[in-house]
Amino acid sequence: MKKVVFISHGHPELSKGGAEVASWNLYQHLKQNGYDCLYIARADGASHGGSTFSKRGEEVLFHTAMSDWFNLSTSNLKPLFSDLSELLRQFSPDIVHIHHYAHMGIEIFPAVKRAVPDAKVIFTIHEFMAMCMHNGQMVKRESLKLCEKATETDCSKCFPSHSPGDFLLRKSYILDQLNYVDEFISPSLFLAKRYMDWGVPAEKMHVIENVLPDLTPVPPRQLREGEKRTKFAFFGQVNPYKGLDILLQALLLLPEEIKARVTLDIHGANLDIQTSDFKEKVERLLERAGSMVELRGPYESEHLRNRIADCDWVVIPSIWWENSPVVIQEAIHFGRPLIGSNIGGMKEKIENKAGLTFEARSASALANTMMKAIEPEVFDHWHNQLTADQQAKTEHLSMLKGLFSEYSATGS
Known part of the structure; x- marks a missing residue:
């Protein structure tokens, strides 16, 4: 053998x-x-x-x-x-x-x-x-x-x-x-x-x-008449390299009428063990974001399907290169398009393939991309491009x- x-x-x-x-x-x-x-x-x-x-x-x-x-x-x-x-x-x-x-x-x-x-x-x-x-x-x-x-x-x-x-x-x-x-x-x-x-x-x-492992796609979230794709999700460790602070800043830059509809679920942990400067920065941003953000904590792999079913877009705002984040593959296989920084493995895996990219480290660029992403036809376009072939x-x-x-x- x-x-x-x-x-x-x-x-x-x-x-x-x-x-x-x-x-x-x-x-x-x-x-x-x-x-x-x-x-x-x-x-x-x-x-x-x-x-x-x-x-x-x-x-x-x-x-x-x-x-x-x-x-x-x-x-x-x-x-x-x-x-x-x-x-x-x-x-x-x-x-x-x-x-x-x-x-x-x-x-x-x-x-x-x-x-x-x-x-x-x-x-x-x-x-x-x-x-x-x-x-x-x-x-x-x-x-x-x-x-x-x-x-x-x-x-x-x-x-x-x-x-x-x-x-x-x-x-x-x-x-x-x-x-x-x-x-x-x-x-x-x-x-x-x-x-x-x-x-x-x-x-x-x-x-x-x-x-x-074999993953079954999750059907897109059902929209009410006139509703947009306003549910975003972040999956990963909370540290200075993963760009959660950039994502929170982007939320705060959205127009007020969009802020009223947008939500962000944060699936991750370890903010408590970060440096005091970074921890305090994220905590201030979370306080300002208020009800737009829900901290859902860490998760096991068997819970990912249910958590990803709640969102429209998965956001990867990392400020370092990344190589091949497993969350990109998981999102694709579960049927969720992505928004990612336009550098390294994120650009390679997402751009023109599985969603939208934005200028890395730019909260304003990410905010503009999120405004584009909430349009149902943009979601539909990238959702239809996803393939679960392994x-x-x-x-x-x-x-x-x-x-x-x-x-x-x-x-x-």
């Missing part, structure tokens, strides 16, 4: 990040298609008895940590080069698909290759962490100005405790570890190009969207079959 190991920096039942969910969805899809799969997820805290591994259902939790966030490195190599390696040798996979190295260490790539040298190593890129020390956001640390590319001089200005030479060595070290990867997958062309420009070989790069499932299986063919051809 074809054997695939997935390695994620978190279990999706314990951590709701995009990489965790993407790896889990593909893991489930491959199991349904007859692959023998093992899912290994890094977990916080020590296991019972202090062992490196513990079980969560059929999955394995990997108890380890990363000590050097500058170099994305770990000084504790035993969990990678001894414990994980032994587990991989016992399972003897044909393919090891890594979805992140955070909390484990960038050395996971040579560790895996050394443990199972005949297995193909796939790495799905989910963000810019390798090239950007600022949480992988590719924005300036103080001004939040967008970075078009990572340069050692600019990086040193964001983090003056490290010289440009330090960043040059950092890049060299990380790329050396990535040399152990046989194939890279990026869920967006935008992200793929950034990494190829940074030094990842173009011949190893594949652009394949993340896999979603080509990603076919593309992932096709790539794996090609790798298995290569594996067989080597005689392994």
Whole structure:
């Protein structure tokens, strides 16, 4: 039987990040298609008895940590080069698909290759962490100005405790570890190009969207006579990069007669743990917006269908590039057009395909776009453009079959 190991920096039942969910969805899809799969997820805290591994259902939790966030490195190599390696040798996979190295260490790539040298190593890129020390956001640390590319001089200005030479060595070290990867997958062309420009070989790069579970479209909200498409929704974490403050400012710029009809549901959390400046800014805007806004809090994936049924448009006002936000795919599959910032993966996934875009970081531009979006004919146009075809499932299986063919051809 074809054997695939997935390695994620978190279990999706314990951590709701995009990489965790993407790896889990593909893991489930491959199991349904007859692959023998093992899912290994890094977990916080020590296991019972202090062992490196513990079980969560059929999955394995990997108890380890990363000590050097500058170099994305770990000084504790035993969990990678001894414990994980032994587990991989016992399972003897044909393919090891890594979805992140955070909390484990960038050395996971040579560790895996050394443990199972005949297995193909796939790495799905989910963000810019390798090239950007600022949480992988590719924005300036103080001004939040967008970075078009990572340069050692600019990086040193964001983090003056490290010289440009330090960043040059950092890049060299990380790329050396990535040399152990046989194939890279990026869920967006935008992200793929950034990494190829940074030094990842173009011949190893594949652009394949993340896999979603099967989702049934939600019928559009029924309108009363003369009613417009005035119900907007925001899904995601509430932090300075997601642009909720821009969206709230846009609401306040709408003409009074439109404000009386527009509503915004905010589905997300973590405002309470943000910096005081950002938290206070959002709280002031929420107070001014009043009854236009409802805070509906975090949600589980099984609740998304009902929540998205209540809205007409999903708004993604992020001020950073984004790569392939899962909410874009989910909105498309559930049948809701989007309004998104005209940068990065948002522009790639939405513009001329699934809705409207606006000038990133501009509340006035977003307000104008929302005024356009409330017209029923605009909603109908973009709703009719949406397609729930999951080509990603076919593309992932096709790539794996090609790798298995290569594996067989080597005689392994």
